[in-house]
Amino acid sequence: MLHYTGPLTTALCQMITDKFQKVFELEEHNEFENAFALLSELAGKGYGLALLEMASRYHSPESYAKDIYPKSPDKRLSEEYASKAFKALHNESLIGNGESMRMLAYTYLGLSLPFYEKDLSVGEDLLLKAFEAGCYVAANDLSTFYLGKDIEKAKFWYKQADIHNCRVIYNAECET
Secondary structure, rough: OOOOOHHHHHHHHHHHHHHHHHHHHHHOOOOOHHHHHHHHHHHHHOOOHHHHHHHHHHHHHHHHOOOOOOOOOOHHHHHHHHHHHHHHHHHHHHOOOHHHHHHHHHHHHHOOOOOOOOOHHHHHHHHHHHHHHHOHHHHHHHHHOOOOOOOHHHHHHHHHHHOOOOOOOOOOOHHO
């Protein structure tokens, strides 16, 4: 499905991801208005991760633990952002952005908003490509994906998350 073009765009991908992470850093420091302003700016520029986050926040703002903006749900805006996010994440995935591949995989796996059609094989493929593109945290997702289906693959990806110092899950079955 995707054809990774290599490291030519690595710096651009990292810059986009770094700017997106700044939103959460601002929120950690209770700078909610500044965080939402930055998120809105990034979404306005068409960055897929920001668009998906905006879609999520407008879909169900009450599900967020912190006092974030927007304050109330807006289904129309959520669907609009979700549609733009899907296209942007796909385009960013084509230039090798591993985190965009990972989030696009979430849409196909049904782990994101309810506006997307599920396709588990595409989701699996995107997670594998995300890992190949350097988004090692995808190993956690792959381990979870394979649990109950293929324990050896689940263990392999669990170990990959450990190797890359990014394991954020725990599963006793995979510890052996």
